[in-house]
Amino acid sequence: MEYRLVDLKPGETGKIKGISGSINNKRRLTAMGIVQGKEITVEMIAPMGDPRIYSVLGYRLSMRNEDAQTISVVRT
Amino acid sequence: MNKIKDEFIADPKNGGSPIKKKITVVLVGNPNCGKTTLLNRLTHSKESVGNYPRVTVTLARKSCVHDGLHIELIDTPGIYALTSQSGEERETREFIHSGQADIIVNVLDAGNLERSLFLTSQLIEMGLPMLFVLNMSDEAHSRQLTIDHHGLSSMLGGPVYESIATRGEGIKALLDGMVHMHRQKVSPEPVFLPYDAHLERAVEKVQRLVFELHPGSFDHNQSRWLAIKLLEGDDQILVQEGEHAHLLEMVHRQRYDLARDHGEECEFLFAAARYGFVHGMVTEAVHAPKTATGFLDWTNRLDRIFLHRFLGIPLLLGLLWIMFQSTFSLGEIPMGWIEAGVGWISATVASHIPAGLVHDLVIDGIIAGVGGTLVFLPNIIILFFFMALFSETGYLARAAFLMDRSMHAFGLHGKALIPLIMGFGCNVPAVMATRTIEDHRSRMITILVSPFMLCSARLPVFILFAGAFFGEQAGLMVLLMYFLSIVIAMVAAVVLNRLILRRDENPFVMELPPYRLPTLRAVMIHMGDRVAGFLQKVAGVILVGSIVIWYLQAFPRHEILNHDYDAEIARFQHMPEAVMYHETINALKMKKSQEELEQSYLGRIAQAIAPVFSPLHFTWKDTVAVLTGFVAKEVVVASYAVLYAQNDGVKERSESLRRALSTTMTPWEAFTFMVFALLYAPCLGTIATIRKEAGGWIWAGYSVVFSLTLAYSLSLSVIWIGGMVS
Ligand SMILES: Nc1nc2c(ncn2[C@@H]2O[C@H](COP(=O)(O)OP(=O)(O)OP(=O)(O)O)[C@@H](O)[C@H]2O)c(=O)[nH]1
Ligand SMILES: [Mg+2]
Numbered sequence: 001m002e003y004r005l006v007d008l009k010p011g012e013t014g015k016i017k018g019i020s021g022s023i024n025n026k027r028r029l030t031a032m033g034i035v036q037g038k039e040i041t042v043e044m045i046a047p048m049g050d051p052r053i054y055s056v057l058g059y060r061l062s063m064r065n066e067d068a069q070t071i072s073v074v075r076t
Numbered sequence: 077m078n079k080i081k082d083e084f085i086a087d088p089k090n091g092g093s094p095i096k097k098k099i100t101v102v103l104v105g106n107p108n109c110g111k112t113t114l115l116n117r118l119t120h121s122k123e124s125v126g127n128y129p130r131v132t133v134t135l136a137r138k139s140c141v142h143d144g145l146h147i148e149l150i151d152t153p154g155i156y157a158l159t160s161q162s163g164e165e166r167e168t169r170e171f172i173h174s175g176q177a178d179i180i181v182n183v184l185d186a187g188n189l190e191r192s193l194f195l196t197s198q199l200i201e202m203g204l205p206m207l208f209v210l211n212m213s214d215e216a217h218s219r220q221l222t223i224d225h226h227g228l229s230s231m232l233g234g235p236v237y238e239s240i241a242t243r244g245e246g247i248k249a250l251l252d253g254m255v256h257m258h259r260q261k262v263s264p265e266p267v268f269l270p271y272d273a274h275l276e277r278a279v280e281k282v283q284r285l286v287f288e289l290h291p292g293s294f295d296h297n298q299s300r301w302l303a304i305k306l307l308e309g310d311d312q313i314l315v316q317e318g319e320h321a322h323l324l325e326m327v328h329r330q331r332y333d334l335a336r337d338h339g340e341e342c343e344f345l346f347a348a349a350r351y352g353f354v355h356g357m358v359t360e361a362v363h364a365p366k367t368a369t370g371f372l373d374w375t376n377r378l379d380r381i382f383l384h385r386f387l388g389i390p391l392l393l394g395l396l397w398i399m400f401q402s403t404f405s406l407g408e409i410p411m412g413w414i415e416a417g418v419g420w421i422s423a424t425v426a427s428h429i430p431a432g433l434v435h436d437l438v439i440d441g442i443i444a445g446v447g448g449t450l451v452f453l454p455n456i457i458i459l460f461f462f463m464a465l466f467s468e469t470g471y472l473a474r475a476a477f478l479m480d481r482s483m484h485a486f487g488l489h490g491k492a493l494i495p496l497i498m499g500f501g502c503n504v505p506a507v508m509a510t511r512t513i514e515d516h517r518s519r520m521i522t523i524l525v526s527p528f529m530l531c532s533a534r535l536p537v538f539i540l541f542a543g544a545f546f547g548e549q550a551g552l553m554v555l556l557m558y559f560l561s562i563v564i565a566m567v568a569a570v571v572l573n574r575l576i577l578r579r580d581e582n583p584f585v586m587e588l589p590p591y592r593l594p595t596l597r598a599v600m601i602h603m604g605d606r607v608a609g610f611l612q613k614v615a616g617v618i619l620v621g622s623i624v625i626w627y628l629q630a631f632p633r634h635e636i637l638n639h640d641y642d643a644e645i646a647r648f649q650h651m652p653e654a655v656m657y658h659e660t661i662n663a664l665k666m667k668k669s670q671e672e673l674e675q676s677y678l679g680r681i682a683q684a685i686a687p688v689f690s691p692l693h694f695t696w697k698d699t700v701a702v703l704t705g706f707v708a709k710e711v712v713v714a715s716y717a718v719l720y721a722q723n724d725g726v727k728e729r730s731e732s733l734r735r736a737l738s739t740t741m742t743p744w745e746a747f748t749f750m751v752f753a754l755l756y757a758p759c760l761g762t763i764a765t766i767r768k769e770a771g772g773w774i775w776a777g778y779s780v781v782f783s784l785t786l787a788y789s790l791s792l793s794v795i796w797i798g799g800m801v802s
Binding site: 018023024025026027028029030031032033035036037038043044045046047048049050051053057058059060061062063064067 | 159187188190191194195341344347348379383385386477482484514584585587
């Protein structure tokens with residue numbers, strides 16, 4: 001079942017399927033390890049629900065929901 | 077000629093062919109992997125570090141001599157990939173591509189190898205001499221990661237070292253490694269990343285054409301690298317090859333075909349291949365324990381508190397409150413000592429210099445101005461101590477995360493928070509730090525609003541005024557000014573967004589580093605830098621400013637006054653029985669100095685400008701203070717100190733300036749002045765930085781006009797409201 005990364009709840013992990021959106025967006029995410037096949041977990045949520053903290057490749061990054069919207073994942 | 081002779085010496089072992097005596101080594105790596113800490117250790121420098129990504133925003137050159145070899149080391153802003161777009165990242169990339177470096181030292185975060193190695197996979201293809209440093213190996217150890225250096229070294233095609241930059245471990249071995257690499261002149265092993273057949277075919281085709289177009293100038297590796305870069309769509313290389321329309325057309329076709337066949341743009345096919353290669357390397361060389369990572373436990377636990385959904389923001393505000401409050405109240409104590417010290421020096425010096433011009437210059441000019449500013453040193457030290465703690469622990473990155481949404485609402489980029497908080501310290505590095513904001517418009521907004529943050533240079537003005545006019549509530553008033561500075565910066569951001577600049581957002585993806593215990597060294601560097609900066613200002617612009625103001629006020633000397641006050645005073649002094657004797661004399665003295673002042677250069681200047689500020693109820697002394705503050709905000713306080721020392725005989729420093737001031741304005745007028753001082757025009761240093769960073773006088777001018785307008789209209793409203801209320 002394919003989801004957007006924003007749809008995952010805290011504690012849930014997904015496998016990255018792909019990134020849509022602008023090339024710049026994609027470049028930046030790719031450089032930081034958001035690439036097809038990697039597992040990504042939702043760790044924490046900011047006070048107003050946006051942005052959220054994810055862990056990927058063993059480190060943590062924060063990302064806005066509008067950017068997480070561009071990433072498709074499958075639940076694992 | 078001399079320079080060349082210096083750089084090259086004949087090497088006997090090398091058959092007399094000259095080898096360089098001086099080499100350039102560049103440190104390259106992900107943001108926050110410890111490059112600057114390493115550079116500081118390698119070259120005994122004191123560059124700013126911090127536990128958040130993108131501390132370094134410009135190249136820094138330092139040098140050292142090791143084993144007879146002069147090594148110039150270049151620290152670069154961190155990058156995650158060579159395709160990076162923002163200003164400071166491009167600087168790194170351009171330096172790497174410029175070919176100025178003899179050796180590249182790729183700094184890797186040993187606890188974060190898989191991500192770090194992506195950049196490495198791009199670097200090793202360049203075929204330049206490279207060293208690899210597994211920094212933060214203490215953290216890797218505490219996570220029980222074992223890394224096979226030999227394995228990694230043979231896969232990367234270069235020697236691998238280990239270091240703990242914060243403790244200075246592994247520094248000598250690394251320096252030895254650089255020297256060794258240089259002396260051995262081992263030509264680097266080309267590393268060929270395994271791409272799939274489709275990509276390889278495209279690379280080969282492009283490579284062949286590159287070879288033909290640049291006959292004799294590239295070897296196999298270089299042309300292959302160029303081909304890969306072209307296919308990856310590296311804009312810098314595409315521009316560089318712009319004249320070869322034929323080549324570009326071919327590249328374009330290949331990219332198009334590959335994208336069509338794979339359903340993915342070409343550059344991401346390469347990226348996927350790189351990650352595959354990296355993953356293979358990590359699987360082979362890194363052995364992690366099966367059980368969870370003990371080291372990150374702390375970060376997890378702390379984040380659960382500091383990033384709590386409901387507690388997070390109150391905690392952030394509380395921490396800022398503690399910072400501001402301690403800056404003010406803890407600073408009071410040593411401030412008293414310094415005041416007493418300055419008073420003592422003043423008295424001692426005064427008793428040794430005979431009355432006259434020199435006496436006045438030293439006591440009323442230099443000691444008053446410099447001493448009056450120096451008393452705020454403790455406040456500045458405390459403020460920067462807290463700032464250092466915030467940035468060194470990793471909390472600053474968390475603050476940016478917590479506030480991102482709110483910043484967004486004000487039309488600021490989430491990344492703007494770090495420059496804004498830095499603005500509490502000094503606006504100059506704050507403006508520099510906006511480099512990390514990619515989007516031009518968001519960056520310009522941040523540049524324009526960051527000077528509104530109450531910097532440490534303005535702090536003395538508010539401490540002085542709050543103490544003079546608000547007695548018990550002084551601490552609260554200083555806090556209120558901080559609050560005001562934040563609110564105004566936010567409102568200004570909204571206004572700028574609406575009026576001038578359209579928003580165009582970029583992704584806000586930020587690495588959150590683990591919490592780290594601040595090292596004493598890093599905190600000292602951070603504070604030392606700022607304190608030294610402050611002292612430099614005291615010894616420079618404030619000293620000069622004090623003398624100039626003293627001069628302008630004391631001269632011209634022998635003007636004829638309208639009235640012979642001295643004679644009249646003398647007359648009164650000869651009538652001991654006169655009623656109200658003292659008051660009359662004092663009134664006469666006041667009148668005399670008043671008239672002297674009006675005739676002084678300063679009085680004339682101030683009178684010319686006074687009409688501008690009279691709606692704000694500024695006295696001519698306030699006007700002078702405001703004018704001098706254009707140079708640097710610290711001078712405002714020094715000006716007051718000199719102005720009052722000279723005319724009102726404020727000799728013993730302690731408390732007296734406050735007392736002298738307190739009679740000159742009503743609290744509302746004082747508050748008006750504080751608002752004006754908070755907002756009006758950035759200091760010269762900030763203006764120059766804005767010009768440089770924003771790329772033109774227009775922006776600097778814009779900043780000045782904008783802030784002056786805002787300062788004036790807001791102060792006017794304050795005095796107006798004050799008039800209504802009281
Ligand atoms: N535990 C540990 N911490 C380190 C080590 N090296 C650096 N640090 C810390 O890591 C943080 C980042 O260090 P910097 O030197 O600022 O990193 P940088 O690579 O220059 O970062 P940018 O300038 O942002 O690209 C600082 O808080 C350092 O104190 C290390 O070997 N071990
Ligand atoms: Mg750095």
